[in-house]
Amino acid sequence: MPDSIPAGMDAGSSLMFIATEEQAGDRVDRFVAAQSGTLSRSRVKALIEEGHLTGNGKPIIEPAETVRAGVTYGLTIPAAAPAVPEGERVAFDVLYEDADLIVLNKPAGLVVHPAPGNETGTLVNGLIAHCGDSLKGIGGERRPGIVHRLDKDTSGLMVAAKTEQAHLALSADFAARRIDRAYLAFCWGCPQPAEGEYEGDIGRDKRDRKRMTIVTHGGKWALTRYRTLQAFEMGAALVQCRLATGRTHQIRVHFSANNHPLIGDPVYLRRIPAAAKGLPPAARAAALDFPRQALHAARLGFTHPRTGEQMAFEAPMPQDMLALGESLGLTPGKVIIV
Numbered sequence: 001m002p003d004s005i006p007a008g009m010d011a012g013s014s015l016m017f018i019a020t021e022e023q024a025g026d027r028v029d030r031f032v033a034a035q036s037g038t039l040s041r042s043r044v045k046a047l048i049e050e051g052h053l054t055g056n057g058k059p060i061i062e063p064a065e066t067v068r069a070g071v072t073y074g075l076t077i078p079a080a081a082p083a084v085p086e087g088e089r090v091a092f093d094v095l096y097e098d099a100d101l102i103v104l105n106k107p108a109g110l111v112v113h114p115a116p117g118n119e120t121g122t123l124v125n126g127l128i129a130h131c132g133d134s135l136k137g138i139g140g141e142r143r144p145g146i147v148h149r150l151d152k153d154t155s156g157l158m159v160a161a162k163t164e165q166a167h168l169a170l171s172a173d174f175a176a177r178r179i180d181r182a183y184l185a186f187c188w189g190c191p192q193p194a195e196g197e198y199e200g201d202i203g204r205d206k207r208d209r210k211r212m213t214i215v216t217h218g219g220k221w222a223l224t225r226y227r228t229l230q231a232f233e234m235g236a237a238l239v240q241c242r243l244a245t246g247r248t249h250q251i252r253v254h255f256s257a258n259n260h261p262l263i264g265d266p267v268y269l270r271r272i273p274a275a276a277k278g279l280p281p282a283a284r285a286a287a288l289d290f291p292r293q294a295l296h297a298a299r300l301g302f303t304h305p306r307t308g309e310q311m312a313f314e315a316p317m318p319q320d321m322l323a324l325g326e327s328l329g330l331t332p333g334k335v336i337i338v
Contacts, residue, residue: 015075019067028053029063032075044075051209052076061209084136085114085144090126095313100166100306101159102131102145105315108155108292113143118152127160139167147171148179148246153266155318156183156297161305169305174246180301183241183251184229184317186287186294186324187260189275190237194228198254202247211267212249214257222247224254232328235278236263236287240298252293263324264290279328286327294321 017035029048033041045063047053053060054074067073092110096103104123111118114125127145128135138144138161145160147170161167173179203219205211223244230238237260241251249268255261256268263269264287276284301312317325 014077017073017075019069019071019073021069023067024069026067027063028055028060028065028067028073031067032073035073036075047075047078049209050078052078062206085122085124085128085142086120087129087133088121088125089129090121090123092123092126094130095157095315096311100163100304101161101170102127103157103159103300103311103313106150106155106158106297108153108318108320111152112149112158113146123158131162135162138162138164139171148174150297151249151252151293151295153292154295154297155315155321157300157313157315158297159300159302166305170302173302173305177244177246178303180299180312181243181246181297182299183243184296184298184321185239185241185251185255186263186290186321186328187237187239187255188235188263188269188273188287189260189278190231190234191226191228191239191255191258191260194231196226198224198226198258200254200257202250202253212247212253214253220247221245222250222254224251226255230331232283232330233278233280235275235284236328238325238328238330251295263287263294265293267293283328286324290320290324292320294324296321 015036017032019031023031029041029045032053033039033044036044048060048063051059051061052075055071090110092107093105094102095105106123111122112124114120114122124143124146135144139146145162145167147159147161147167150156150158159170161170200214200222201219202212202222203215205213225242225244227240228237229240243250252262252265252268261269261273272288276288279287296317298317299314301310304311
């Protein structure tokens with residue numbers, strides 16, 4: 001059962017605690033849980049990681065942070081989310097569907113599953129409406145059918161399971177890296193060499209919970225293989241990426257860490273890149289104004305979990321990325337997945 005809201009508290013209000021000298025040095029999640037008198041430590045930890053705790057008005061994102069005497073800690077109690085997502089009409093293109101699974105082309109801007117701040121209008125809500133109540137509970141109540149994710153503003157191919165057996169088999173194949181995945185991206189600058197690998201352990205950025213970063217300890221190994229399809233005046237490039245692993249924000253983190261952040265990336269592109277000077281004015285303006293990370297999951301291949309058939313799907317670059325490519329000078333025929 002989820003933790004109840006403390007007596008006298010309404011969803012959206014806050015608990016406030018001032019730490020004493022005796023409480024200093026404790027973990028902040030343990031301290032807040034004890035002071036609340038109702039919330040479990042695991043619940044408090046989740047709330048901290050979701051950004052609901054402050055210390056003297058400043059966000060605290062690490063549950064293990066040390067309590068400091070005299071600091072006023074504020075914990076916001078968010079409204080309770082529905083236990084089970086409901087079906088809603090959500091637009092996405094279905095490329096293939098049978099009794100076991102569905103392959104779809106997710107548009108940019110669509111969140112995959114309910115989460116704080118996006119409890120409705122997600123792909124999961126759309127899948128439940130499309131597939132019916134039989135999908136509910138497949139692989140878990142909150143994320144039925146989901147075996148992998150794409151970021152909200154990344155477009156492209158996804159497969160979802162419609163039976164528990166398909167979910168288990170596809171999840172195992174993703175975990176064992178038996179899935180063929182290729183992405184198309186526009187990045188700032190031109191990677192050197194033009195074809196190669198980006199490697200580095202990825203973990204949560206301690207300064208910003210919304211960001212991932214390359215870490216020296218505590219992360220997970222990640223490997224991205226890339227190939228330049230076309231360079232644009234040395235100011236930008238169209239690249240194809242294949243994932244040897246599937247970490248959160250992997251392509252975005254690896255390219256940013258190697259000084260080639262993806263065009264339009266709102267998280268990993270914090271300033272105008274120097275490479276922008278290498279583009280003609282119109283192309284530079286189009287790239288700087290692009291409203292999302294220019295990343296598209298273009299190819300998806302896997303073994304059908306029941307029949308054993310090798311399945312392969314491709315989704316063409318969406319219109320916004322095609323328009324960006326045209327502004328940069330994309331040569332017809334360069335967008336070839338191999």
